[in-house]
Amino acid sequence: MGIIETARTWVYSASVRGTFQRLHRASGLFLQAxxxxxxxxxxxEHPAVQIDVPARRLYAFGAIFTPTDTVLLVLMGLFAAFFLFLFTAVYGRLWCGFACPQTVVLEEWVRPVEAYIEGERGVRMARDKGRWTLDKAGRKLLKFTFFGVLSGGFAMTFVSWFAGATVLWTGRGGVGYYGLVAFLSVLSFLDLAWFREQFCNYLCPYARLQGVLCDDHSLVVAYDAARGEPRSGVGACIDCNKCVAVCPQGIDIRNGFQLECITCARCVDACQIVMDKRGQVNLVGYTTQSGRRDVVRPRTVAYTALLGVVGIAFVAALATHDEIDGNVRRSPGSTYTLDADGWVRNTYLVRVTSHDEEPHTWSVKVDGLPGGAQVIVAQLTLAGEETATVPLVVRVPAAELVARSLPVDVVLTSGDDTLSLAATFLSEGG
Ligand code: SF4
Ligand code: SF4
Structure with a gap:
């Protein structure tokens, strides 16, 4: 199966009701909310969640992360990745079938609206095969108009996570953000109107990882061939084709495990209806390829251990996370200057970022200098979550200096909070 090998066969997915479709509805409503x-x-005063790229800030439910929190952000990313690995090893493609944004939009909006405007599967197939009429064109126009509005709405919502909803929806987002909305709207429209299951089969990077992350004990949807075959008569399968008609991936689950299956369980609900009428047990359901469901196995133990290590490292990093951080660097191009009064002068730039929402005034002193040294620095007052750079001048009588390089500490203090930054004082030495 492939775009290059064969022409695409359009998937006309039939509507279906059942237990798993109610689960779809519940999880879809929750995720969209x-x-x-x-x-x-x-x-x-801040958004609950916003990835503010221009300000280089990540707001997450009261916590504010800046570029200086790289370690925390990397640990959060690793935790999410290992969690996904563990979830996939145990539950297979359950994310794809129930929580993937594309699946949610297709299940909750695209397919129901398509069926409402163009009719059920058989009607759609017949109309698409027939010649163009005013009725057909009108229905297509209505459907694609709806998809356009839907795509625009989702693009605006997605970009709101970056620009801020109140800014974006009131026309204050700027050209860059609205350009992104337009771009994502077009992509989204093409996906919903045309690409659909091909995205899962050919483009989705997570789908590509399934082969590596899953094994014989991961959850899959499978057909009970032992009871079902041979079809029509001897086995339990009556070959009604309902499980195939409802499949959004266009596959026949009776042909065995297929990588295209997103475990959405539409075929499970379809066969349930058929088997209920016959008083028999469903032929299609969740199981594993091995038939066993061993959750504790080497790969799940390894992923859990990695999750634990990353989790502990994150908590430790958070516990030692300072209210401020920063660095001291020498003023560009300078080493030291011998002043006319016989003192040696070093000039630095102190860059400080506050992670606290409250404003603070920091006192600055330099430890490790000989007696009589002068420290000249402007008062350092930072508003909440502000970054500031202030010049720092240190002067020492040349007679007091015995080494060319003297290690010193620039110490910032505000109340109980202290930040010590290492630096060196340079001179000709003694
Ligand atoms: S085979 Fe069943 S579970 Fe798999 S994608 Fe098709 S309908 Fe969903
Ligand atoms: S829905 Fe059940 S009975 Fe009908 S074809 Fe599929 S497996 Fe067979």
Whole structure:
């Protein structure tokens, strides 16, 4: 199966009801509520969640991360990755079938609206085969108009996570963000209107990882061939084709495990209806390829251990996370200057970032200098979550200096908080 090998066969997925479809509806509503509502929420004066790229800030439910929090952000990313590995090893492609944004939009909006406007599977197939009429064109136009509005709405919501919902939806987002909305709207429209299951089969990077992350004990949807075959008569399968008609991936689950299956369980619900009428047990259901469900196995133990290590490292990094951080560097191009009064002068730039929302005034002193040294620095007052750079001048009588390089510490203090930054004082030495 492939774009290059064969022409695409359009998938006309039939509607289906059942237990798993109700689960789809519940999880889909919950996830969309999270997607749409979160950008409008605030914690204090800041958005609850926002990835503010121009300001280089990540707001996450009251916590504010800046580029100096790289270690924390990397650990968070690793934790999410290992969690995904563990989830996939145990539950297979359950994410694809129930929580993937594309699946949610297709299940909750695209397929129901398509069926409402163009009719059920058989009607759609017949109309698409027939010649163009005013009715057919009108229905297509209505459907694609809806997909366009839907794509625009989702693109605006997605970009709201970056620009801020109140800014973006009130026309204050700027050309860059609205350009991104337009770009994502077009991509989204093409995906919903045309690409659909091909994205899962050919482009999705997570789908490509399944082969590596899953094994014979991972959850899959499978057909009970032992009871079902041979079809129509002897085995339990009556060959009604319902499980194939509802499949959004266009596959026949009776042909065995296929990589294209996203474990959405539409075929499970379809066969359940058929088997219920016959008073028999469903032929299609969740199982594993091995038939066993060993959750504790080498790969799940390894992923859990990695999750534990990363989790502990994150908590430790958070516990030692300072209210401020920064660095001291020498003023560009300077080493030391011999002043007319016989003192040696070093000039530095102190760059400090506050992670606290409250403003603080920091006193600056330099430890490790000989007696009589002068420290000249402007008062360092930082508003909440501000980054500031201040010049720092240190002067020492030349007679006091015995070494060319003297290690010193620039110490910033505000209340109980202290930040010590290592530096060196340079001179001709003694
Ligand atoms: S085979 Fe069944 S579970 Fe797999 S994608 Fe098709 S309908 Fe969903
Ligand atoms: S829905 Fe069940 S009975 Fe019908 S073809 Fe599929 S497996 Fe066979």
């Amino acid at each position: 999270v997607l749409f509502v979160t950008p409008w929420l605030a914690v204090g």
